[in-house]
Amino acid sequence: MAIDLQQIGKRFRFYTNLKELEMEQLKAMTGSDETTLANIISGQNYLLDDLVAIVKNFKDLNPQWLIYGEGSMFKPMNADGTCHDHQKGCLKKDKAAYLKQMQNMLIELDAAEVAKGHHPDVEALKAKLDQYRATH
Template sequence: MAINLQQTSARLNFYMRIKELDVYQLSMLTKTPPETVGCILQGEDYCMDDLVALLKELPDLNSRWVIYGEGNVFKVEGKEGENAQPVGLKKDRAEYLAEMQALLHQLEEIEKQKQQQTHLDQLRSRIRDLTKHI
């Protein structure tokens, strides 16, 4: 599975907005140089080891969600199936988080559909060009 740096960046930015962190605060919290944090947050080329090291310093953040978009933003306490609350979130923000995560998934699906439509349009154009020569 390929890792999309822009989506990874968007997810980490989303986490920072929820936790009300800026680049400097995230840098200090994760013991990561601000330049490296900036590259990650902008979706630029960076070493995956840097991302993994940053994620290891954020124990409440689900690294699979950041990298692959799988699961919840936050790791949850308790067993699956129980009404577990994300670690580090106030109860009143948990509902907000669930709604925002659903919206993020919808946005990703829309983006996939746009990419597919663009590809279809390119194929149709190519077919039209080829049929002109027949």
């Protein structure tokens, strides 16, 4: 299976938006420079070694999903409902606007995956967003 840098960038951007991570936070968390991070997010002009070094800093991110679009975005949660970083999910932003933004990004990811002939599990992600909206 070929690796598509643009698709990886879109998935990484989706993940960082979902986690509400800004560029300054990404730089601090990963020790990477802004140019490398911006190139990964935009899907151009970066080495996979740079990506691997950065991904190691996100304990809940499933690298199989990030690189190939396969499986769930997140690694399995702990029994107490926390992620590997021990934080329960919470939104700092306006929930309705935030969920709308995430749905729009899912639509963009889905369209890009379909255009490439991939069959992602985007419907499962949409269902999780809908479930979250219903419970919060």
